[in-house]
Amino acid sequence: MIAKRPTPPETMFGDDFKSFVPAADVGEWVEATFFDSSSPVANPEYEHLANAHIGYLWTVVENNRKGKRVIGQCETGSPQGTMGKWSRAWAEQQVVEWFGSVPNLIITLDADHCRECGDAEFMALVEHELYHAAQDVDAFGAPKFSRSTGRPVFVIRGHDVEEFVGVVRRYGADAAGVRAMVDAANQKPEIARVRIATHVARVS
Structure with missing residues (x-):
C-alpha cells in the first residue's frame, strides 16, 4: 500500500512565508514508498541510497534554467562552487540547522508545483531527483567509499538522455x-x- 504523499505546509503560501522549509515528511514517505521492499512501487535501483543521509526541502522560490521551469533539484549536501571561507561556513551552518548535520544529498522541490500536480507526477518528480543521486566510483569502476569514515561517497549523476x-x-x-x-x-x-x-x- 502506498503511503499518502506529503504536501507543502500552507504557511509557505501566506504573507509570512519562508522561502525554504525542511520536509522531513518527504524523507519518511520516500523511504516507505521507494526504499522499503514491501512497498508495491519499491525501486531496487536505490539500494545504494539505503544508508545515505538525504535532506529534503520545499521552496517557493521560482527557478528557471535555459528557459524551463525547474521543479526539482538534487545536489550534494556540502556547499559547492567558488565560495569564500565565511560564505561556505554560513551555508553549512544553515544546512546543519535544517537537517541536524550536513546531508550527503539535498533534494529541493517546488512547493507550488507539488501542491497542484497529481500523484503520478509527484512520484515521477521525486524519482527523477533520486536517480540523480549516485555513488561515486574509483578509476576501476568500483563503488567509492570515504577513507576517513568508510561511508559511501555520493555524486550527482547526469541525465540518461x-x-x-x-x-x-x-x-x-x-x-x-x-x-x-x-x-x-x-x-x-x-x-x-x-x-x-x-x-x-x-x-x-
Missing part, C-alpha cells in the same frame, strides 16, 4: 543515441497511473 525532439524526429532514435529511452517509452509502464490512484485512495 539529453537531446532535442527535432533531432530525433529528423534522424531517428539510433542516430540521436536515445534508442533505450524510446524503447522504454514504448513499453507498458511498470507503475500505471491507475495503480497509483488505487493504492493512494486506500490510505487517504
